[in-house]
Amino acid sequence: MADIRSNFVGIKSPNPFWLASAPPTDKAYNVERAFKAGWGGVVWKTLGENPPVVNVNGPRYGAIWGADRRLLGFNNIELITDRDLYVNLREIKQVKKTWPDRALVVSLMVPCQEEAWKTILPLVEETEADGIELNFGCPHGMSERGMGSAVGQVPEYVEMVVRWCKQNTRMPVITKLTPNITDIRKPARAAHAGGTDAVSLINTINSITGVDLDNFAPQPAIDGKGTHGGYCGPAVKPIALNMVAEIARDPETRGLPISGIGGVTTWRDAAEFLALGAGNVQVCTAAMTYGFKIVQEMIEGLKNWMDAKGHASLDDVIGRAVPNVTDWQYLNLNYVTKARIDQDLCIKCGRCHIACEDTSHQAITSQVNGERRFEVIEEECVGCNLCVNVCPVEGCIEMVPLAAGSLDKRTGKVVSGDYANWTTHPNNPMKVAAE
Amino acid sequence: MGDRQHQDGIVAGRLSAEDYARNFADLHPPLDAHEARVEADRCYFCYDAPCMHACPTSIDIPMFIRQIATGDPLGSAKTIFDQNILGGMCARVCPTETLCEEACVREEAEGKPVQIGRLQRYATDAAMAAGRQFYERAAPTGRRVAVVGAGPAGLACAHRLAMHGHAVTIYEAREKPGGLNEYGIAAYKTPGGFAQAEVDYVTAIGGITIENGKALGRELSLTGLAHDFDAVFLAMGLSGVNALKAQGEEAGGVENAVDYIAHLRQASDLSALPIGRRVVVIGGGMTAIDIAVQARLLGAEEVTICYRRGKEHMNASLWEQDLAASKGVVIRHWLQPRRIVAEGGRVKAIELEYTALSEGRLTGTGETLTLKADQVFKAIGQTFEPAALNGSGETVALEGGRIRVDAEGRTSMPKVWAGGDCVAGGDDLTVSAVAQGRDAAESIHRALMG
């Protein structure tokens, strides 16, 4: 049986599944339920200075849905904890005592002054929590007060605050990054320079989930007005994966531990984050959608997959996909694929045809000999994968690589077995001179 | 249960009032908004959708379902009505299991087609409940068209003609319009006076006058209509019934299924409708199923359908056969009626002969079976009665006993079109009658304006 015990910057947990700092971790009540359900750790809902912030009293969440109203993307305009600092600290201490084997990290956000950090850090240390996470991510409300993403968007501030924390506590420091920035590597490098033990990402993305067309109010709306909220859930996973990978493969931050966050919903999502360099994952929306029990699927699924693939421990998985992330210019232009439709699986919906016909390369038939039949015309197929993505039957269309030496019927050229990329391509005005 | 539940003979009030109400409630209750959204989400929006090709009126099914899914049920209804102005009735009565839903790719994918019929009902109900009319009459053309028969074919034709600005008079032999929608369709498929509500909805476009109680061959002659109007559309359905050819068929208690159903459909109090304790139905089509099921629902204890060929030969779809079985109807195959056993002029039993196919021909084996019966329903097919057409002068050519038409619905007689059950080569479905009525209207319009 695969061993999925996790050691993230010295913080141990029985599995790599932590709950992210959010409503599921706002109170001892929720956190104890989470630990009973099997979560390996939690990052407590972000603490701030007293008096606590106040939240809106109207809707604070918005969402978008897929078929059957499956929640795909989620957004919130909630602030950090609105409970008293000392109540939170007392509960943290008690929970850690009751659950010594679980990871308990405390998320913090106080004003950008050293004194503020110096004051709160000993209070957290006293709880015997395992570490702290600096919330430089929150994109709404707190940022208007010079905290959250207002700090996270300025690499110099990130570095400064991280340094204050490292100087004033023995606890491991995890720096949580905002994705509302053009190049995620910049704040990651800054956190690294400040001495952070790890980064965690992504926090939520600025968003408006929709507009109420009866009163033209952006969603979620408070008394007819809306503001941008933080977007999360399955829809943001691809963005998060890329940002994790960017940090994992950046020469300046390579090796910096990463806690992967953003749309993790199943064991598979978690495994993907691990493969792209995350040491563990944090989950919020999936828990808020389905409850804490999903962690059982995540734990079992990850173990079963690792067993099936012969991965003994998390270290066998973490970062394994990082070397395969590269720049576009290094992709092999001699790699040629063609779509192939499995006629036994095809249910003849015609979506591949109309997608390719209307918007791609006219490479799928709709009729063959007067019969409704969908076949790829290899002479036209550019191998773009659109048909695979629109086909409702998984595995029905496959992208098949052409073997070296075979003929690409579209270009009329024989497929080369050599690797050749854009940097040496004749059409590239800046190509590297041929040797 | 009424106290006459187990009484022999043909008696009324076998059941309690609640039983009648429950038995004759909607067979497929309407989808609520949530159910409709969930179901609509299942549609793949297929290209050149197979379901659409399987619909005799070619409704743009993926489009109307997408409109439901995106929260625009009225837009959806218009998409349906554009092709089929009786889309509300068709949603209720179409044998979708052999039409659109059989062709749905999700039938192939997982044996569970998108419930197109119920979604169609959802959208059309929404439009009718909102009283929303989508069509306006074109400027009056001054042309007048006579339509004979206010069934689905006649109504669809009249609506399309009215849209084009022609003035339409429908002559209907019965007291009420609607044709078999009003008098024939099983009660549990279209409860709540829907047929009349739909007639009102269709005729609300204006320019359509219905004259009830006026029959061709009685008050009217075809030559007269052809003389008085610019065009005539014949949509009289089938008013004859095949004979059983069994000895003693005239005995009391032996009835035509369609007549009984018409009675049932018009009954204001089902408990006043007498039904046998042991009922035998002869036939194998939709009518046989409908009378058998409704006999059971009225409280008949034993209902047996006897069909002279095998299960696979029945005109009733498998779904219909299963429905009958689920209501406690027994279907027996390879049996043909030979003799009605009567006592005091009333049926007591029916003697049937086993049949077999030998060299492709159906023959009696000589072996017989006698089933006790206090009521026997004949459901062995309706026929066209051409007598109504035979005025003086020209006659309309027939084919296989029904009116011969070309692809546009033109008969052999100038100015005269026909469609629906009364024409040759159709499949005797409401939806096909609508398609033919609509298409004949377009042909008439072209002829009148050309």
Ligand SMILES: Cc1cc2nc3c(=O)[nH]c(=O)nc-3n(C[C@H](O)[C@H](O)[C@H](O)COP(=O)(O)OP(=O)(O)OC[C@H]3O[C@@H](n4cnc5c(N)ncnc54)[C@H](O)[C@@H]3O)c2cc1C
């Ligand atoms: C019992 C039964 C159940 C059925 N169930 C279904 C079902 O579930 N689904 C389905 O798709 N189809 C069903 N059908 C078939 C469907 O009802 C018909 O195909 C459809 O009604 C045909 O439409 P129509 O307009 O051609 O004829 P009809 O509906 O028969 O309408 C013809 C009209 O013409 C009138 N008429 C007749 N003669 C004259 C005359 N001389 N002068 C003036 N008016 C005249 C009649 O009174 C009638 O109103 C069923 C049929 C029967 C008998």
Ligand SMILES: Cc1cc2nc3c(=O)[nH]c(=O)nc-3n(C[C@H](O)[C@H](O)[C@H](O)COP(=O)(O)O)c2cc1C
């Ligand atoms: C395959 C693909 C290629 C695109 N290429 C371009 C591009 O070359 N230039 C551009 O400005 N936007 C490009 N876009 C972005 C689209 O114009 C559009 O802004 C984006 O897809 C968001 O719209 P949508 O998700 O609602 O479709 C591309 C989008 C797709 C899906």
Ligand code: SF4
């Ligand atoms: S891979 Fe692209 S070009 Fe080829 S058939 Fe599919 S959609 Fe068309």
Ligand code: SF4
């Ligand atoms: S999209 Fe898939 S299932 Fe649909 S026709 Fe194409 S290959 Fe077949």
Ligand code: SF4
């Ligand atoms: S065949 Fe089925 S899935 Fe495809 S468009 Fe029609 S209803 Fe939708």
